[in-house]
Amino acid sequence: MAYLELDRVAKQFGAQTVVDDFSLSVGKGEFISFLGPSGCGKTTTLQMIAGFLDPTRGAIRLEGKDLTAIHPAKRGLGIVFQSYALFPHMSAAENVAFGLEMRGVPRADRAERVRAALAMVGLAGYEDRHPRRMSGGQQQRVALARALVIKPSVLLLDEPLSNLDAKLREEMQIELRQIQRTIGTTTILVTHDQNEAMSLSDRIVVMSQGRIEQIGTPQETYEKPASAFVSQFLGKTNDFAGSIDRTATPPRLVAGSWSAPAPAGLNGAITVSIRPERIGFGEAGLSAKIVTRIFQGNHWLFQCESECGPAIVIRQNDGTAQPAEGEAVRLAWRPEDMSVRARASA
Amino acid sequence: MSAVAEERNARAPWALTAPALMLFIGVLLIPLAMTVMLSFHDWGQYKGIEPVFILKNWREIATDPYYAEMFWRTFRIAILTTLLTALLGAPEAYILNRMSGRWKSFFLLVILGPLLISVVARTLGWALLFGGNNGLVNKLLMSLGVIHSPIPFMFTETGMVVALAHVMMPFMVLSVWAALQRLDPQIENAAMSLGAGPITIIRRIIMPQIMPGVLSGAIIVFSLSASAFATPAIIGGRRLKVAATLAYDEFLNTLNWPLGAAVATLLLIALVLIVIGSNALIERRYAEVFR
Amino acid sequence: MRRNGPLALIFHTIFVIVMVAPILVVCLVAFTPDGFLSLPTNGFSLRWFRAIGNYPEFIQAFWVSLGLGALSSLVALLFAVPAALAIARYRFRGRDALAALFLSPLMIPHVVLGIAFLRFFTSTGLGGSFAALIIAHVIIVFPFALRLTLAAATGMDRTVEMAAVSLGANGWTLFRRVTLPLILPGVISGWALAFIQSFDDLTMTVFLAAPGTETLPVRMFLYIQDNIDPLVTSVSACVIAVTLTALILLDRFYGLDRVLAGKGDPGR
Numbered sequence: 019m020a021y022l023e024l025d026r027v028a029k030q031f032g033a034q035t036v037v038d039d040f041s042l043s044v045g046k047g048e049f050i051s052f053l054g055p056s057g058c059g060k061t062t063t064l065q066m067i068a069g070f071l072d073p074t075r076g077a078i079r080l081e082g083k084d085l086t087a088i089h090p091a092k093r094g095l096g097i098v099f100q101s102y103a104l105f106p107h108m109s110a111a112e113n114v115a116f117g118l119e120m121r122g123v124p125r126a127d128r129a130e131r132v133r134a135a136l137a138m139v140g141l142a143g144y145e146d147r148h149p150r151r152m153s154g155g156q157q158q159r160v161a162l163a164r165a166l167v168i169k170p171s172v173l174l175l176d177e178p179l180s181n182l183d184a185k186l187r188e189e190m191q192i193e194l195r196q197i198q199r200t201i202g203t204t205t206i207l208v209t210h211d212q213n214e215a216m217s218l219s220d221r222i223v224v225m226s227q228g229r230i231e232q233i234g235t236p237q238e239t240y241e242k243p244a245s246a247f248v249s250q251f252l253g254k255t256n257d258f259a260g261s262i263d264r265t266a267t268p269p270r271l272v273a274g275s276w277s278a279p280a281p282a283g284l285n286g287a288i289t290v291s292i293r294p295e296r297i298g299f300g301e302a303g304l305s306a307k308i309v310t311r312i313f314q315g316n317h318w319l320f321q322c323e324s325e326c327g328p329a330i331v332i333r334q335n336d337g338t339a340q341p342a343e344g345e346a347v348r349l350a351w352r353p354e355d356m357s358v359r360a361r362a363s364a
Numbered sequence: 365m366s367a368v369a370e371e372r373n374a375r376a377p378w379a380l381t382a383p384a385l386m387l388f389i390g391v392l393l394i395p396l397a398m399t400v401m402l403s404f405h406d407w408g409q410y411k412g413i414e415p416v417f418i419l420k421n422w423r424e425i426a427t428d429p430y431y432a433e434m435f436w437r438t439f440r441i442a443i444l445t446t447l448l449t450a451l452l453g454a455p456e457a458y459i460l461n462r463m464s465g466r467w468k469s470f471f472l473l474v475i476l477g478p479l480l481i482s483v484v485a486r487t488l489g490w491a492l493l494f495g496g497n498n499g500l501v502n503k504l505l506m507s508l509g510v511i512h513s514p515i516p517f518m519f520t521e522t523g524m525v526v527a528l529a530h531v532m533m534p535f536m537v538l539s540v541w542a543a544l545q546r547l548d549p550q551i552e553n554a555a556m557s558l559g560a561g562p563i564t565i566i567r568r569i570i571m572p573q574i575m576p577g578v579l580s581g582a583i584i585v586f587s588l589s590a591s592a593f594a595t596p597a598i599i600g601g602r603r604l605k606v607a608a609t610l611a612y613d614e615f616l617n618t619l620n621w622p623l624g625a626a627v628a629t630l631l632l633i634a635l636v637l638i639v640i641g642s643n644a645l646i647e648r649r650y651a652e653v654f655r
Numbered sequence: 656m657r658r659n660g661p662l663a664l665i666f667h668t669i670f671v672i673v674m675v676a677p678i679l680v681v682c683l684v685a686f687t688p689d690g691f692l693s694l695p696t697n698g699f700s701l702r703w704f705r706a707i708g709n710y711p712e713f714i715q716a717f718w719v720s721l722g723l724g725a726l727s728s729l730v731a732l733l734f735a736v737p738a739a740l741a742i743a744r745y746r747f748r749g750r751d752a753l754a755a756l757f758l759s760p761l762m763i764p765h766v767v768l769g770i771a772f773l774r775f776f777t778s779t780g781l782g783g784s785f786a787a788l789i790i791a792h793v794i795i796v797f798p799f800a801l802r803l804t805l806a807a808a809t810g811m812d813r814t815v816e817m818a819a820v821s822l823g824a825n826g827w828t829l830f831r832r833v834t835l836p837l838i839l840p841g842v843i844s845g846w847a848l849a850f851i852q853s854f855d856d857l858t859m860t861v862f863l864a865a866p867g868t869e870t871l872p873v874r875m876f877l878y879i880q881d882n883i884d885p886l887v888t889s890v891s892a893c894v895i896a897v898t899l900t901a902l903i904l905l906d907r908f909y910g911l912d913r914v915l916a917g918k919g920d921p922g923r
Binding site (some may be wrong): 374379382385388402443456459477481483484485489495500530598607612615625 | 671678680692737740763771774832891893
Binding site (some may be wrong): 030068070090091092093094096097099100101102103107108116117120121164165168257265 | 548549550551553554555556557558559561564568569572573646
């Protein structure tokens with residue numbers, strides 16, 4: 019049963035539609051990411067759940083109750099802001115205690131819960147420190163503790179890690195995932211970082227221009243992108259123009275000199291999408307010439323010029339000899355690794 | 365920059381600042397020192413200024429209650445003006461900050477623009493509005509039922525405070541505005557998501573954070589009001605003297621320059637001490653939070 | 656960002672009305688056809704603007720103010736630009752003290768400055784001269800000229816200069832062809848703001864001005880001391896018009912918000 023439900027939610031600013039027809043069911047304890055480039059409407063959607071913006075159309079329900087009728091101060095959601103929005107004039111403990119105070123939690127009880135919350139995010143002993151005197155990572159943890167200490171029904175994270183450097187971001191991702199697993203709070207993360215979305219979420223909502231492109235597990239969205247946008251946005255991908263010939267027996271899918279039995283359904287002009295790490299060098303297949311070869315430690319990156327346009331190939335560095343720049347190669351892949359979409363014929 | 369270049373440039377900043385430094389020593393520091401010296405000179409109706417070193421003027425200021433009353437009036441007006449600007453300017457800055465882009469810059473211009481318009485012209489406006497017992501302000505207040513009989517504004521401290529508060533208001537709004545710009549734009553949302561209502565947000569989240577801005581605005585307004593000349597002179601007339609207008613009279617009417625110099629020196633010292641003292645206090649109070 | 660409630664908007668409306676009312680009233684009364692002050696005015700006439708022509712001391716004071724503002728701001732810049740460059744670029748001993756000294760005219764009450772200059776110029780024989788006024792005004796407008804130039808010099812990308820040096824520019828050429836054009840918006844705005852400060856100053860100038868070197872604010876002040884009639888409102892309206900022109904100039908070159916935001920320090 020859906021715990022948090024967004025039903026055909028839309029938001030318009032004047033004539034501009036920022037979010038349209040957004041429907042999503044979130045299960046209790048689930049970790050969902052809204053993923054997309056800036057301006058895709060993901061933060062707007064989050065702000066509508068939080069109550070800082072009212073939806074133009076549609077409904078948001080929490081456990082079946084209409085959330086939009088409740089004032090944001092009464093929704094009981096925990097929010098971690100991109101800027102953290104810590105209260106600079108209050109110490110870490112005072113920041114965390116604020117939400118409890120607003121709920122009228124008795125002082126003694128409050129102190130205990132604040133200590134526990136700070137300990138949970140690894141900040142035991144930092145109670146009296148003021149935010150301006152903490153590092154970005156520490157501020158981020160205080161913000162998380164402040165949001166979690168009120169035992170929110172849903173935790174909303176608005177690009178919480180984007181202000182941290184790469185190494186710290188990775189550490190916080192792991193920690194965030196562990197904390198969320200332990201306490202089981204339903205969580206929605208807004209991010210433009212596909213790695214972050216993939217490593218943290220149970221399901222990803224890929225958004226573009228205010229609309230949902232795909233909802234699925236990280237594997238699904240990566241392996242079986244529902245649209246060209248999703249396949250481009252989630253990692254590198256090769257798009258080759260091809261066609262399906264239903265007159266042949268059996269029908270064949272042809273892309274340059276590469277061909278395979280045609281999948282059911284499609285006909286005519288198509289696009290073949292294939293991840294660079296799923297392409298191998300073989301005896302037969304798309305004929306190509308290697309333009310540049312870049313060594314990247316655990317793998318090699320090849321930029322090729324194929325008969326169907328530029329192609330990227332990634333090969334694991336397993337110690338075997340790799341083709342050199344300028345060498346002619348054949349690109350091949352297993353039919354089950356590619357996704358095929360109809361192409362508007364030019 | 366290489367060590368050689370650093371060496372060669374060691375004299376450059378002094379060469380560049382030397383003209384300005386000479387100017388300031390020659391026509392600012394020396395005249396100020398001369399004024400302090402002047403305050404120790406003697407003066408008489410017929411003998412004029414006598415370059416001697418006596419404490420006569422300082423003794424007169426210290427003993428004659430007229431001066432105590434005048435300085436007390438000066439600071440009372442400055443304090444009331446400061447309070448008025450803080451009480452009205454801070455909320456206005458907050459309201460301005462919540463407006464949407466175009467309105468915000470328009471009203472900011474309307475409120476800060478007067479800062480650059482002649483003080484004489486602005487005070488003249490108030491003199492016109494006050495204009496005796498049947499001035500426009502009194503008529504308006506009476507028709508609104510705020511007051512029953514006209515309040516005398518011209519030649520009173522009330523009028524001076526109102527006009528001064530108007531003249532100084534842009535400084536307060538600017539100062540609070542600057543403090544508001546440093547606020548995290550999501551801070552109110554954060555407080556709200558934790559369950560805080562509008563009053564709590566203003567009292568617990570906004571006020572403590574803009575307090576340094578209010579205080580530094582207060583210092584500016586106070587020091588400018590305490591040394592204001594045009595507004596007290598026009599609204600207060602010849603009867604109600606403050607430090608600046610008294611010094612003016614001593615210099616240009618009574619011609620007792622040494623006494624005027626003593627009043628001015630005292631005003632300068634008092635203001636410098638108050639400004640430096642309160643700045644230090646504010647900095648210490650907020651050192652932990654605002655660096 | 657939350658919206659303002661109705662109460663806040665009522666407060667704001669009253670606030671803005673009170674802020675503009677005195678200025679508006681002056682401009683309104685300036686157009687009165689009556690021979691005396693009356694509020695509200697009935698009718699519209701330019702007679703009090705024409706009347707200014709019968710008072711040559713106002714006309715002369717206007718020219719004195721205009722010349723004084725333009726000249727003193729220019730002289731202040733000649734001193735302020737090199738000083739600003741030094742303070743913006745070098746870390747040397749006494750730098751902070753120098754900056755504090757150069758900004759100190761903002762801290763010192765203008766009455767005190769007026770008295771100090773009066774004493775100084777009378778004892779040097781320059782009392783009441785136009786030259787004395789220029790020197791005094793250079794000091795009081797200096798902080799404004801310095802601050803905007805300093806902001807421009809600090810914000811300037813120094814690698815541009817290094818690029819010019821690597822291409823063979825040096826010394827005066829470097830300053831004239833690269834540095835000055837880059838800081839010019841700040842310099843011009845500094846001039847305009849300094850001009851406004853000089854043009855408006857009463858408190859200090861009232862001590863120094865003698866018949867013949869009276870500035871417009873001084874002339875207006877002395878006039879108001881005796882009587883307030885519509886003539887002084889029409890003069891005020893002209894002053895406001897001149898200031899607004901300078902404001903528009905400032906806005907064009909620099910952005911008024913930036914100029915005003917820089918004025919938050921302890922003022923005069």
